[in-house]
Amino acid sequence: MSFALVDGNNFYVSCERMFNPxxxxxxxxxxxxxxxxxxxxxxxxxxxGVKMGEPWFKLKALAKRHGILAYSSNYTLYADMSNRMxxxxxxxxxxxxxxxxxxxxxxxxxxxxxxxxxxxxxxxxHVKQWVGLPVCVGIAPTKTLAKLANHCAKKDLAGAEGVCDxxxxxxxxxxxxxxxxxxxxxxxxxxxxxxxLAGLGIVTVRDLRDADAGMLRREFSVVLERTVLELRGxxxxxxxxxxPAKKQIMSSRSFSACIHTLPELEEAVSxxxxxxxxxxxxxxxxxxxxxxxxxxxxxxxxxxxYQQAITVPLTQATSDTVRLTRAALWGLKRIYRxxxxxxxxxxxxxxxxxxxxxxxxxFGTTSPGRPALMQxxxxxxxxxxxxxxxxxxxxxxxxxxxxxxxxxPAYTTRWEDLPRVN
DNA sequence: CTATAACTCTCAA
DNA sequence: CTAACGTTGAGAGTTATAG
Numbered sequence: 001m002s003f004a005l006v007d008g009n010n011f012y013v014s015c016e017r018m019f020n021p022x023x024x025x026x027x028x029x030x031x032x033x034x035x036x037x038x039x040x041x042x043x044x045x046x047x048x049g050v051k052m053g054e055p056w057f058k059l060k061a062l063a064k065r066h067g068i069l070a071y072s073s074n075y076t077l078y079a080d081m082s083n084r085m086x087x088x089x090x091x092x093x094x095x096x097x098x099x100x101x102x103x104x105x106x107x108x109x110x111x112x113x114x115x116x117x118x119x120x121x122x123x124x125x126h127v128k129q130w131v132g133l134p135v136c137v138g139i140a141p142t143k144t145l146a147k148l149a150n151h152c153a154k155k156d157l158a159g160a161e162g163v164c165d166x167x168x169x170x171x172x173x174x175x176x177x178x179x180x181x182x183x184x185x186x187x188x189x190x191x192x193x194x195x196x197l198a199g200l201g202i203v204t205v206r207d208l209r210d211a212d213a214g215m216l217r218r219e220f221s222v223v224l225e226r227t228v229l230e231l232r233g234x235x236x237x238x239x240x241x242x243x244p245a246k247k248q249i250m251s252s253r254s255f256s257a258c259i260h261t262l263p264e265l266e267e268a269v270s271x272x273x274x275x276x277x278x279x280x281x282x283x284x285x286x287x288x289x290x291x292x293x294x295x296x297x298x299x300x301x302x303x304x305x306y307q308q309a310i311t312v313p314l315t316q317a318t319s320d321t322v323r324l325t326r327a328a329l330w331g332l333k334r335i336y337r338x339x340x341x342x343x344x345x346x347x348x349x350x351x352x353x354x355x356x357x358x359x360x361x362x363f364g365t366t367s368p369g370r371p372a373l374m375q376x377x378x379x380x381x382x383x384x385x386x387x388x389x390x391x392x393x394x395x396x397x398x399x400x401x402x403x404x405x406x407x408x409p410a411y412t413t414r415w416e417d418l419p420r421v422n
Numbered sequence: 423c424t425a426t427a428a429c430t431c432t433c434a435a
Numbered sequence: 436c437t438a439a440c441g442t443t444g445a446g447a448g449t450t451a452t453a454g
């Protein structure tokens with residue numbers, strides 16, 4: 001078995017450029033929700049030393065100096081571009097795992113290994129021409145190695161023209177290559193593990209690959225042992241073609257500015273809950289508990305800090321927005337304390353089960369919920385936009401809604417946003 | 423003491 | 436002018452609790 005990992009280059013930045021070619025060659029960043037942090041950087045911005053996750057306000061001076069352009073996250077656009085990219089790539093293999101918005105694994109079973117590099121080139125060319133996005137391709141006998149090969153393709157460390165196939169390289173070549181890559185680049189090795197591994201003298205990918213797997217299992221975890229085996233070419237991770245239903249569903253946001261009162265928090269919490277419940281119904285599940293949390297801004301040490309969460313169990317599992325909202329607002333009232341500047345709130349739907357496979361109630365009445373009403377709401381909101389039909393508690397003006405000061409048009413999903421040529 | 427629940431930590435995009 | 440720092444989900448391992 002071999003895998004290809006296809007990953008978009010600076011995906012969000014590339015989406016913005018696709019519809020605004022003037023941005024080509026310019027330093028661009030895309031910001032997280034609320035225009036808070038940098039989540040995508042063009043090559044020009046990376047060259048300036050801007051780190052992933054950097055708060056935007058800290059970069060204002062540098063940005064002005066170098067003319068860095070910032071865009072608010074336009075997920076409607078990115079999701080649509082992602083779908084197009086995935087559809088094109090799906091034609092290259094009967095087995096595809098969509099791993100995230102900008103990357104997918106393809107199973108290469110049954111194809112001739114000698115053809116892999118050519119296939120990779122065709123994928124790149126095809127996605128570029130049909131969708132307008134640049135991608136890189138990594139190919140190897142395990143998923144972990146395919147991720148690493150993709151990294152090499154992106155950094156031009158091995159392979160050529162954005163495609164790297166470890167299968168085309170000799171053991172000696174791989175040895176020397178792995179000796180030059182930091183262990184932190186390996187899938188599953190994050191900041192903490194990098195630190196701890198360094199303590200054992202494990203610094204490069206090669207060090208990790210050649211380390212004692214049993215010792216790593218004892219000292220760290222079974223996960224790291226699997227990673228080591230994968231680096232040696234022993235496949236431990238399978239392709240997951242159909243995504244399993246979520247076990248929890250979360251919706252949370254930071255506010256554009258801090259809010260103080262219970263009614264405002266109620267608006268926010270019920271808005272987030274409506275969104276979570278939509279997702280819940282979409283996957284055909286019901287929830288047995290709702291968690292609500294609120295918190296002040298942990299970065300602002302001048303203000304008094306408070307954060308609290310509560311889990312509200314439901315007597316009967318449901319996907320009814322009305323009942324879920326009632327539970328969430330009940331919980332919110334319990335944890336709310338006046339006198340704090342709240343920066344963020346959220347809800348989590350927990351103990352999810354497929355609808356129709358849940359425990360009935362022994363005492364009390366089993367009300368059927370409102371499946372028909374929910375269906376109408378979901379359809380109306382899908383057709384005319386989120387929040388077209390909503391509960392009154394969500395409020396009308398929503399002044400706390402997140403900041404998006406640098407939003408590009410939804411070029412591919414809103415007629416009004418289509419650029420006009422006169 | 424064991425089994426499970428609850429919680430913490432880490433990682434990823 | 437000032438203040439301003441994301442969201443969602445999973446799994447493993449550890450600790451608390453119930454019986």
